[in-house]
Amino acid sequence: MAKQFDVIVIGAGPGGYIAAIRAAQLGLAVACVDAWTDAAGKPAPGGTCTNVGCIPSKALLQSSEHYEQLNHHFADHGITAKGVSLDLAKLIGRKDTVVQQNNAGILFLFKKNKVSFFHGTGTLAAKTDFGWSVKVAGKTDEDLEGRHVIVATGSSARELPGLPFDEELVLSNDGALRIPAVPKKLGVIGAGVIGLEMGSVWRRLGAEVTILEAMPEFLGAVDRDVAKEAQKALAKQGLDIQTGVRIGEVKTSAKGVNVQYTDAAGAEQKLAVNHLIVSIGRVPNTQGLGADVVGLKLDERGFVVVDEDCRSNLPNVWAVGDVVRGPMLAHKAEEEGVAVAERIAGQHGHVNFDTIPWVIYTSPEVAWVGKTEQALKAEGRDYKAGSFPFMANGRARALGDTTGFVKILADAKTDEVLGVHIVGPMASELIAEAVTIMEFRGAAEDIARICHAHPTLSEAVKEAALAVDKRTLNL
Secondary structure, eight states: OOEEEEEEEEOOSHHHHHHHHHHHHTTOOEEEEEOOBOTTSOBOOSHHHHHHSHHHHHHHHHHHHHHHHHHHTGGGGTOOOOSOOOOHHHHHHHHHHHHHHHHHHHHHHHHHTTOEEEESEEEEEEEOSSSEEEEEESSSOEEEEEEEEEEOOOEEEOOBTTBOOOSSSEEOHHHHTOOSSOOSEEEEEOOSHHHHHHHHHHHHTTOEEEEEOSSSSTTTTSOHHHHHHHHHHHHHHTOEEEOSOEEEEEEEETTEEEEEEEOTTSOEEEEEESEEEEOSOEEEOOTTSOHHHHTOOBOTTSOBOOOTTSBOSSTTEEEOGGGSSSOOOHHHHHHHHHHHHHHHTTSOOOOOGGGOOEEEOSSSEEEEEEOOHHHHHHHTOOEEEEEEEGGGOHHHHHHTOOOOEEEEEEETTTOBEEEEEEEETTHHHHHHHHHHHHHTTOBHHHHHHSOOOSSOTTHHHHHHHHHHTTOOOOO
16 A cells, blocks of 8 residues: 655755655654765765765865965965875865765754655656556665645756767766866866866866856846856866867767867867866756656656746646756755745745845855846846955955955936945855845845945945945945
8 A cells, every 4th residue: 555645746956855854843744755876875965966066076176275375375474385286086075074974964854753754766746546656666666645745756968969978077066066086177067157167177286177168148137247257257167168169079988078169269279188077067866766657747848837936737746956947956946845845735835036046166256146137238227336355344454365356336316226246255155145135125224224244245246335425335
């Protein structure tokens, strides 16, 4: 007989495990099914984010930043180190430990909140009198039934046509996290978040990195002023970023990877590298889900079709995270997971897509929320802008990192904050203040009149808000 639950969640990534825990906290009987397995064959919940995405990439970024600082910047502080060496195996081992700790933390939270966890691949099988049948294929096969099902199966890296990932020469985000030796030359196709972050990691560790981007502008979705500042800073560090590129033939050999491409000027170019990271987007994980069996509607790109509340075309079948429309961000998936769990429990879950922040964890960091200046111009929106450079911020000078600025866009009449864009130190943390203000439809003046501790980087946010109305304290 099938085991019955109020809610079955397929997938234990940020959207799935958060949805499962929240539903259990609301008094529902919950099962979560996930197939991720670690090197030892044990369950590894957390999805792409925990296993080969957000968490391990930040661990490597932190380690490589320490190495960069020790080799090139500590002397500015009067600290001289000799005989600095890199133990890459230990560096990657630390990353693996961080991942395992997060895996274990999720399993602990499942146990604490009485979520039944099933290790295996979950498939929608049939509509039943109780709800929906879900088959679990693993070391031990299971038959489950749920009144509600939440699909949270996430996404996978998109391959370049005709060039499958082998994770040795041609790398996805997974292989990019575990290159066994620092390559002399590293190629990256795609100057998005993954390409820039992984390119930064290996550049800091000693690789010569070339990034090829098809779009004519660097970080086209980012505010132009911020994108230009970020590109200038990354180029100064040694990242060779080429935009407007058209990729031609790519060949692999025992020596590495050879890429033929046409540059922005139309000239034919060749690039020979030891490894090639391909980061050209992601595709939803809906193959093998059983969508065709039960009639779950997918769009032409394979995403589960949902309404604004994450309901699919099937009764009591929901979907969240990378497998549905919207930005492929872990925190967006988490918000949707919480909202769906609360809707199932009869509450009113809420997700505001206009206040979802974006972050690129390079150095300098890039973070933004809301509208860009180019978007406001295209809409014909009457706005005002204010910005403040970290060069004039006391804490930034003390840190020795004065790259970048804060830029705030506000409605010209109401002063409501429409967008905040930051490039510089700790931008990933500073953006939260902007998200909070925007969630409550606050004004630039609200930021300006809030007391900010001195000296802090957050004072640059206050100064940018003051600059919206052509004022400044220059703290």
